[in-house]
Amino acid sequence: GQNIDQPTEMTATEGAIVQINCTYQTSGFNGLFWYQQHAGEAPTFLSYNVLDGLEEKGRFSSFLSRSKGYSYLLLKELQMKDSASYLCAAYILTGGGNKLTFGTGTQLKVEL
Amino acid sequence: DAMVIQNPRYQVTQFGKPVTLSCSQTLNHNVMYWYQQKSSQAPKLLFHYYDKDFNNEADTPDNFQSRRPNTSFCFLDIRSPGLGDAAMYLCATSSGTGDNEQFFGPGTRLTVL
Numbered sequence: 711g712q713n714i715d716q717p718t719e720m721t722a723t724e725g726a727i728v729q730i731n732c733t734y735q736t737s738g739f740n741g742l743f744w745y746q747q748h749a750g751e752a753p754t755f756l757s758y759n760v761l762d763g764l765e766e767k768g769r770f771s772s773f774l775s776r777s778k779g780y781s782y783l784l785l786k787e788l789q790m791k792d793s794a795s796y797l798c799a800a801y802i803l804t805g806g807g808n809k810l811t812f813g814t815g816t817q818l819k820v821e822l
Numbered sequence: 823d824a825m826v827i828q829n830p831r832y833q834v835t836q837f838g839k840p841v842t843l844s845c846s847q848t849l850n851h852n853v854m855y856w857y858q859q860k861s862s863q864a865p866k867l868l869f870h871y872y873d874k875d876f877n878n879e880a881d882t883p884d885n886f887q888s889r890r891p892n893t894s895f896c897f898l899d900i901r902s903p904g905l906g907d908a909a910m911y912l913c914a915t916s917s918g919t920g921d922n923e924q925f926f927g928p929g930t931r932l933t934v935l
Binding site for chain 1: 864912
């Protein structure tokens with residue numbers, strides 16, 4: 711089966727750096743997405759990693775190690791508006807078409 | 823702006839009364855997805871269309887059906903909603919060519935009374 715794990719909750723201080731980890735065990739793995747979801751809203755795309763290594767995009771960076779089944783999302787210079795759920799999702803190749811399998815999300819709370 | 827639109831944003835139905843949720847897109851994407859997301863849980867894929875080809879997830883209840891009359895529109899039909907079907911229903915699209923991002927609509931929050 712497909713298994714994706716990430717911490718349930720994290721708390722960090724405004725202006726700080728936080729790393730949200732994600733581990734996965736999936737078949738047909740073809741990449742790793744990170745999405746941000748504010749309460750009651752749809753997920754919005756943050757990053758996509760298909761190769762090993764670090765992808766940097768402004769304050770957000772994402773890392774992937776396929777051999778270890780591991781990814782992380784790094785958020786720098788935290789702002790209050792970054793308080794949200796962060797969803798890790800594995801991009802899976804299947805016979806019926808490609809699809810995303812989501813983790814349960816990490817609820818990040820940014821405090822003053 | 824190209825986008826994914828879901829109507830209505832909030833839907834209330836009665837136990838056992840059929841309900842239809844709609845999704846439209848102006849992105850001209852080949853693939854449309856329906857997810858169910860319950861509180862504090864991950865979005866769970868129900869099914870998706872690649873063009874007109876329907877792909878049902880193995881654990882999606884028969885109570886959930888979908889229609890895609892054309893590229894732009896996709897519907898989720900819940901034939902006999904139960905209390906356990908109360909959730910946020912998310913529609914997403916992707917171009918379907920290679921590795922690509924899914925674009926989500928704002929979701930429809932379904933309440934079952």
